[in-house]
Amino acid sequence: MTVNGSTGSPRRGGRPTQAEAAALHQRLREAAVRTFLDNGYDATTMVAIAEAAEVAKATLYARYPDKRAVFLDVIPWALSRAVRPEPDPDDGDSDGDLRATLLAIGRAAIEHALDPDIVQLHRIARNESHRFPEFASAASSLGWARRQQQVMDVLRHHTETGALDIDDIELTAEHFIAMVEILPARLADFGVYRTPREQRRHLSHAVDLFLRGVMAR
Known part of the structure:
Protein backbone atom coordinates (compact mmCIF):
# COMPACT_ATOMS: atom_id res chain seq x y z
CA MET A 1 0.00 0.00 0.00
CA PRO A 76 -8.41 1.49 10.96
CA TRP A 77 -6.64 4.07 8.80
CA ALA A 78 -5.37 1.44 6.38
CA LEU A 79 -8.69 -0.41 6.15
CA SER A 80 -10.64 2.77 5.46
CA ARG A 81 -8.51 3.71 2.45
CA ALA A 82 -9.69 2.91 -1.05
CA VAL A 83 -7.44 0.72 -3.18
CA ARG A 84 -8.42 2.72 -6.24
CA PRO A 85 -10.42 5.91 -6.72
CA GLU A 86 -14.06 5.41 -5.85
CA PRO A 87 -16.57 5.70 -8.71
CA ASP A 88 -18.40 9.00 -8.79
CA PRO A 89 -22.00 8.46 -7.63
CA ASP A 90 -23.11 10.29 -10.77
CA ASP A 91 -21.19 7.94 -13.10
CA GLY A 92 -23.71 6.19 -15.30
CA ASP A 93 -26.46 8.09 -13.53
CA SER A 94 -26.97 11.15 -15.70
CA ASP A 95 -29.67 9.32 -17.63
CA GLY A 96 -31.23 7.84 -14.53
CA ASP A 97 -29.48 4.48 -14.83
CA LEU A 98 -29.48 3.57 -11.17
CA ARG A 99 -28.57 -0.04 -11.90
CA ALA A 100 -25.34 0.99 -13.67
CA THR A 101 -24.39 3.21 -10.74
CA LEU A 102 -24.95 0.45 -8.17
CA LEU A 103 -23.00 -2.01 -10.31
CA ALA A 104 -20.07 0.44 -10.45
CA ILE A 105 -20.15 0.91 -6.68
CA GLY A 106 -20.41 -2.85 -6.19
CA ARG A 107 -17.40 -3.53 -8.41
CA ALA A 108 -15.32 -1.00 -6.45
CA ALA A 109 -16.47 -2.55 -3.16
CA ILE A 110 -15.46 -6.04 -4.25
CA GLU A 111 -12.14 -4.85 -5.65
CA HIS A 112 -11.35 -3.20 -2.34
CA ALA A 113 -12.46 -6.24 -0.31
CA LEU A 114 -10.34 -8.64 -2.35
CA ASP A 115 -7.16 -6.58 -2.41
CA PRO A 116 -4.49 -8.86 -0.84
CA ASP A 117 -3.38 -6.23 1.67
CA ILE A 118 -6.96 -5.57 2.76
CA VAL A 119 -7.63 -9.31 3.18
CA GLN A 120 -4.51 -9.68 5.32
CA LEU A 121 -5.24 -6.57 7.37
CA HIS A 122 -8.71 -7.87 8.19
CA ARG A 123 -7.19 -11.16 9.31
CA ILE A 124 -4.74 -9.36 11.57
CA ALA A 125 -7.51 -7.17 12.98
CA ARG A 126 -9.72 -10.14 13.77
CA ASN A 127 -6.89 -12.21 15.22
CA GLU A 128 -5.88 -9.42 17.58
CA SER A 129 -9.35 -8.06 18.39
CA HIS A 130 -9.38 -9.85 21.78
CA ARG A 131 -6.55 -7.56 22.88
CA PHE A 132 -8.24 -4.39 21.67
CA PRO A 133 -11.84 -4.13 22.92
CA GLU A 134 -12.07 -0.52 21.72
CA PHE A 135 -11.07 -1.71 18.24
CA ALA A 136 -13.02 -4.97 18.01
CA SER A 137 -16.40 -3.24 18.13
CA ALA A 138 -15.70 -1.52 14.81
CA ALA A 139 -13.39 -4.02 13.11
CA SER A 140 -16.04 -5.54 10.84
CA SER A 141 -17.08 -2.20 9.32
CA LEU A 142 -13.85 -0.20 9.17
CA GLY A 143 -13.84 -0.06 5.41
CA TRP A 144 -17.51 0.74 5.01
CA ALA A 145 -18.04 4.32 6.12
CA ARG A 146 -17.13 6.14 2.91
CA ARG A 147 -18.82 3.59 0.66
CA GLN A 148 -21.96 3.55 2.79
CA GLN A 149 -22.19 7.32 2.53
CA GLN A 150 -21.78 7.05 -1.23
CA VAL A 151 -24.64 4.53 -1.50
CA MET A 152 -26.78 6.68 0.79
CA ASP A 153 -26.28 9.70 -1.47
CA VAL A 154 -27.37 7.71 -4.52
CA LEU A 155 -30.39 6.20 -2.79
CA ARG A 156 -31.45 9.53 -1.31
CA HIS A 157 -31.34 11.19 -4.72
CA HIS A 158 -33.53 8.53 -6.33
CA THR A 159 -35.89 8.46 -3.37
CA GLU A 160 -36.40 12.20 -3.70
CA THR A 161 -37.25 11.77 -7.39
CA GLY A 162 -39.85 9.15 -6.48
CA ALA A 163 -38.06 6.27 -8.20
CA LEU A 164 -37.35 4.48 -4.92
CA ASP A 165 -39.49 3.87 -1.85
CA ILE A 166 -37.12 3.73 1.15
CA ASP A 167 -37.92 4.57 4.76
CA ASP A 168 -34.43 4.17 6.25
CA ILE A 169 -31.71 5.28 3.82
CA GLU A 170 -28.81 4.43 6.15
CA LEU A 171 -29.98 0.90 6.94
CA THR A 172 -30.81 0.20 3.30
CA ALA A 173 -27.34 1.31 2.18
CA GLU A 174 -25.79 -0.97 4.80
CA HIS A 175 -27.80 -3.93 3.50
CA PHE A 176 -26.70 -3.18 -0.07
CA ILE A 177 -23.04 -3.26 0.93
CA ALA A 178 -23.59 -6.50 2.83
CA MET A 179 -25.20 -8.07 -0.24
CA VAL A 180 -22.43 -7.25 -2.68
CA GLU A 181 -19.24 -7.24 -0.55
CA ILE A 182 -19.38 -9.38 2.57
CA LEU A 183 -19.55 -12.89 1.10
CA PRO A 184 -16.67 -12.36 -1.38
CA ALA A 185 -14.62 -10.90 1.50
CA ARG A 186 -15.35 -13.85 3.79
CA LEU A 187 -14.53 -16.35 1.04
CA ALA A 188 -11.21 -14.57 0.51
CA ASP A 189 -10.39 -15.15 4.17
CA PHE A 190 -10.18 -18.85 3.29
CA GLY A 191 -8.37 -18.32 0.01
CA VAL A 192 -11.50 -18.87 -2.08
CA TYR A 193 -12.02 -16.50 -5.00
CA ARG A 194 -14.73 -16.53 -7.63
CA THR A 195 -13.80 -16.26 -11.27
CA PRO A 196 -14.41 -12.84 -12.86
CA ARG A 197 -17.39 -14.27 -14.69
CA GLU A 198 -18.89 -15.70 -11.50
CA GLN A 199 -18.23 -12.44 -9.69
CA ARG A 200 -20.08 -10.45 -12.35
CA ARG A 201 -23.02 -12.86 -12.24
CA HIS A 202 -23.31 -12.72 -8.46
CA LEU A 203 -23.01 -8.92 -8.43
CA SER A 204 -25.65 -8.48 -11.14
CA HIS A 205 -28.03 -10.78 -9.29
CA ALA A 206 -27.48 -8.95 -5.98
CA VAL A 207 -28.11 -5.54 -7.57
CA ASP A 208 -31.26 -6.75 -9.35
CA LEU A 209 -32.58 -8.39 -6.18
CA PHE A 210 -31.86 -5.20 -4.21
CA LEU A 211 -33.63 -3.01 -6.75
CA ARG A 212 -36.72 -5.22 -6.72
CA GLY A 213 -36.97 -4.55 -3.01
CA VAL A 214 -36.60 -0.74 -3.11
CA MET A 215 -38.22 0.35 -6.38
CA ALA A 216 -41.39 2.38 -5.93
CA ARG A 217 -44.48 0.41 -6.81
Whole structure:
Protein backbone atom coordinates (compact mmCIF):
# COMPACT_ATOMS: atom_id res chain seq x y z
CA MET A 1 0.00 0.00 0.00
CA THR A 2 1.66 3.19 -1.09
CA VAL A 3 0.91 6.88 -0.89
CA ASN A 4 2.09 9.56 -3.22
CA GLY A 5 3.65 12.65 -1.76
CA SER A 6 6.74 13.83 0.03
CA THR A 7 8.07 11.79 2.92
CA GLY A 8 11.19 13.84 3.45
CA SER A 9 12.55 14.63 6.89
CA PRO A 10 11.71 17.96 8.52
CA ARG A 11 14.14 20.73 7.74
CA ARG A 12 16.99 21.24 10.18
CA GLY A 13 16.64 23.93 12.76
CA GLY A 14 13.25 24.84 14.18
CA ARG A 15 9.95 23.04 14.40
CA PRO A 16 8.58 21.16 11.38
CA THR A 17 5.85 22.82 9.38
CA GLN A 18 2.31 21.48 9.45
CA ALA A 19 2.85 19.91 6.04
CA GLU A 20 6.09 18.26 7.19
CA ALA A 21 4.42 16.91 10.32
CA ALA A 22 1.55 15.48 8.25
CA ALA A 23 4.00 13.89 5.81
CA LEU A 24 5.91 12.33 8.69
CA HIS A 25 2.70 10.94 10.19
CA GLN A 26 1.77 9.36 6.89
CA ARG A 27 5.29 7.99 6.50
CA LEU A 28 5.11 6.35 9.93
CA ARG A 29 1.67 4.91 9.18
CA GLU A 30 2.82 3.45 5.88
CA ALA A 31 5.85 1.88 7.51
CA ALA A 32 3.79 0.45 10.36
CA VAL A 33 1.24 -1.08 7.99
CA ARG A 34 4.02 -2.70 5.94
CA THR A 35 5.64 -4.06 9.09
CA PHE A 36 2.40 -5.47 10.51
CA LEU A 37 1.64 -7.07 7.12
CA ASP A 38 5.12 -8.61 6.90
CA ASN A 39 5.49 -9.75 10.52
CA GLY A 40 2.07 -9.87 12.14
CA TYR A 41 1.35 -8.11 15.42
CA ASP A 42 3.42 -10.17 17.85
CA ALA A 43 6.62 -10.12 15.80
CA THR A 44 6.41 -6.40 15.05
CA THR A 45 8.49 -4.11 17.24
CA MET A 46 8.80 -0.37 17.57
CA VAL A 47 12.39 -0.71 16.39
CA ALA A 48 11.23 -2.52 13.24
CA ILE A 49 8.64 0.17 12.51
CA ALA A 50 11.20 2.94 12.98
CA GLU A 51 13.64 1.17 10.70
CA ALA A 52 10.96 0.67 8.03
CA ALA A 53 10.15 4.40 8.22
CA GLU A 54 13.85 5.26 8.23
CA VAL A 55 13.48 7.45 11.30
CA ALA A 56 15.06 7.43 14.75
CA LYS A 57 13.25 5.50 17.47
CA ALA A 58 12.78 8.78 19.34
CA THR A 59 10.82 10.15 16.40
CA LEU A 60 8.41 7.22 16.50
CA TYR A 61 8.06 7.33 20.29
CA ALA A 62 7.36 11.07 20.14
CA ARG A 63 4.12 10.24 18.30
CA TYR A 64 3.23 6.80 19.71
CA PRO A 65 3.93 5.61 23.28
CA ASP A 66 4.00 1.92 22.30
CA LYS A 67 3.16 -0.67 19.64
CA ARG A 68 -0.41 -0.95 20.85
CA ALA A 69 -1.01 2.73 20.12
CA VAL A 70 0.48 2.31 16.66
CA PHE A 71 -1.81 -0.63 15.91
CA LEU A 72 -4.92 1.21 17.07
CA ASP A 73 -4.08 4.14 14.82
CA VAL A 74 -2.85 2.54 11.63
CA ILE A 75 -5.13 -0.48 11.13
CA PRO A 76 -8.41 1.49 10.96
CA TRP A 77 -6.64 4.07 8.80
CA ALA A 78 -5.37 1.44 6.38
CA LEU A 79 -8.69 -0.41 6.15
CA SER A 80 -10.64 2.77 5.46
CA ARG A 81 -8.51 3.71 2.45
CA ALA A 82 -9.69 2.91 -1.05
CA VAL A 83 -7.44 0.72 -3.18
CA ARG A 84 -8.42 2.72 -6.24
CA PRO A 85 -10.42 5.91 -6.72
CA GLU A 86 -14.06 5.41 -5.85
CA PRO A 87 -16.57 5.70 -8.71
CA ASP A 88 -18.40 9.00 -8.79
CA PRO A 89 -22.00 8.46 -7.63
CA ASP A 90 -23.11 10.29 -10.77
CA ASP A 91 -21.19 7.94 -13.10
CA GLY A 92 -23.71 6.19 -15.30
CA ASP A 93 -26.46 8.09 -13.53
CA SER A 94 -26.97 11.15 -15.70
CA ASP A 95 -29.67 9.32 -17.63
CA GLY A 96 -31.23 7.84 -14.53
CA ASP A 97 -29.48 4.48 -14.83
CA LEU A 98 -29.48 3.57 -11.17
CA ARG A 99 -28.57 -0.04 -11.90
CA ALA A 100 -25.34 0.99 -13.67
CA THR A 101 -24.39 3.21 -10.74
CA LEU A 102 -24.95 0.45 -8.17
CA LEU A 103 -23.00 -2.01 -10.31
CA ALA A 104 -20.07 0.44 -10.45
CA ILE A 105 -20.15 0.91 -6.68
CA GLY A 106 -20.41 -2.85 -6.19
CA ARG A 107 -17.40 -3.53 -8.41
CA ALA A 108 -15.32 -1.00 -6.45
CA ALA A 109 -16.47 -2.55 -3.16
CA ILE A 110 -15.46 -6.04 -4.25
CA GLU A 111 -12.14 -4.85 -5.65
CA HIS A 112 -11.35 -3.20 -2.34
CA ALA A 113 -12.46 -6.24 -0.31
CA LEU A 114 -10.34 -8.64 -2.35
CA ASP A 115 -7.16 -6.58 -2.41
CA PRO A 116 -4.49 -8.86 -0.84
CA ASP A 117 -3.38 -6.23 1.67
CA ILE A 118 -6.96 -5.57 2.76
CA VAL A 119 -7.63 -9.31 3.18
CA GLN A 120 -4.51 -9.68 5.32
CA LEU A 121 -5.24 -6.57 7.37
CA HIS A 122 -8.71 -7.87 8.19
CA ARG A 123 -7.19 -11.16 9.31
CA ILE A 124 -4.74 -9.36 11.57
CA ALA A 125 -7.51 -7.17 12.98
CA ARG A 126 -9.72 -10.14 13.77
CA ASN A 127 -6.89 -12.21 15.22
CA GLU A 128 -5.88 -9.42 17.58
CA SER A 129 -9.35 -8.06 18.39
CA HIS A 130 -9.38 -9.85 21.78
CA ARG A 131 -6.55 -7.56 22.88
CA PHE A 132 -8.24 -4.39 21.67
CA PRO A 133 -11.84 -4.13 22.92
CA GLU A 134 -12.07 -0.52 21.72
CA PHE A 135 -11.07 -1.71 18.24
CA ALA A 136 -13.02 -4.97 18.01
CA SER A 137 -16.40 -3.24 18.13
CA ALA A 138 -15.70 -1.52 14.81
CA ALA A 139 -13.39 -4.02 13.11
CA SER A 140 -16.04 -5.54 10.84
CA SER A 141 -17.08 -2.20 9.32
CA LEU A 142 -13.85 -0.20 9.17
CA GLY A 143 -13.84 -0.06 5.41
CA TRP A 144 -17.51 0.74 5.01
CA ALA A 145 -18.04 4.32 6.12
CA ARG A 146 -17.13 6.14 2.91
CA ARG A 147 -18.82 3.59 0.66
CA GLN A 148 -21.96 3.55 2.79
CA GLN A 149 -22.19 7.32 2.53
CA GLN A 150 -21.78 7.05 -1.23
CA VAL A 151 -24.64 4.53 -1.50
CA MET A 152 -26.78 6.68 0.79
CA ASP A 153 -26.28 9.70 -1.47
CA VAL A 154 -27.37 7.71 -4.52
CA LEU A 155 -30.39 6.20 -2.79
CA ARG A 156 -31.45 9.53 -1.31
CA HIS A 157 -31.34 11.19 -4.72
CA HIS A 158 -33.53 8.53 -6.33
CA THR A 159 -35.89 8.46 -3.37
CA GLU A 160 -36.40 12.20 -3.70
CA THR A 161 -37.25 11.77 -7.39
CA GLY A 162 -39.85 9.15 -6.48
CA ALA A 163 -38.06 6.27 -8.20
CA LEU A 164 -37.35 4.48 -4.92
CA ASP A 165 -39.49 3.87 -1.85
CA ILE A 166 -37.12 3.73 1.15
CA ASP A 167 -37.92 4.57 4.76
CA ASP A 168 -34.43 4.17 6.25
CA ILE A 169 -31.71 5.28 3.82
CA GLU A 170 -28.81 4.43 6.15
CA LEU A 171 -29.98 0.90 6.94
CA THR A 172 -30.81 0.20 3.30
CA ALA A 173 -27.34 1.31 2.18
CA GLU A 174 -25.79 -0.97 4.80
CA HIS A 175 -27.80 -3.93 3.50
CA PHE A 176 -26.70 -3.18 -0.07
CA ILE A 177 -23.04 -3.26 0.93
CA ALA A 178 -23.59 -6.50 2.83
CA MET A 179 -25.20 -8.07 -0.24
CA VAL A 180 -22.43 -7.25 -2.68
CA GLU A 181 -19.24 -7.24 -0.55
CA ILE A 182 -19.38 -9.38 2.57
CA LEU A 183 -19.55 -12.89 1.10
CA PRO A 184 -16.67 -12.36 -1.38
CA ALA A 185 -14.62 -10.90 1.50
CA ARG A 186 -15.35 -13.85 3.79
CA LEU A 187 -14.53 -16.35 1.04
CA ALA A 188 -11.21 -14.57 0.51
CA ASP A 189 -10.39 -15.15 4.17
CA PHE A 190 -10.18 -18.85 3.29
CA GLY A 191 -8.37 -18.32 0.01
CA VAL A 192 -11.50 -18.87 -2.08
CA TYR A 193 -12.02 -16.50 -5.00
CA ARG A 194 -14.73 -16.53 -7.63
CA THR A 195 -13.80 -16.26 -11.27
CA PRO A 196 -14.41 -12.84 -12.86
CA ARG A 197 -17.39 -14.27 -14.69
CA GLU A 198 -18.89 -15.70 -11.50
CA GLN A 199 -18.23 -12.44 -9.69
CA ARG A 200 -20.08 -10.45 -12.35
CA ARG A 201 -23.02 -12.86 -12.24
CA HIS A 202 -23.31 -12.72 -8.46
CA LEU A 203 -23.01 -8.92 -8.43
CA SER A 204 -25.65 -8.48 -11.14
CA HIS A 205 -28.03 -10.78 -9.29
CA ALA A 206 -27.48 -8.95 -5.98
CA VAL A 207 -28.11 -5.54 -7.57
CA ASP A 208 -31.26 -6.75 -9.35
CA LEU A 209 -32.58 -8.39 -6.18
CA PHE A 210 -31.86 -5.20 -4.21
CA LEU A 211 -33.63 -3.01 -6.75
CA ARG A 212 -36.72 -5.22 -6.72
CA GLY A 213 -36.97 -4.55 -3.01
CA VAL A 214 -36.60 -0.74 -3.11
CA MET A 215 -38.22 0.35 -6.38
CA ALA A 216 -41.39 2.38 -5.93
CA ARG A 217 -44.48 0.41 -6.81
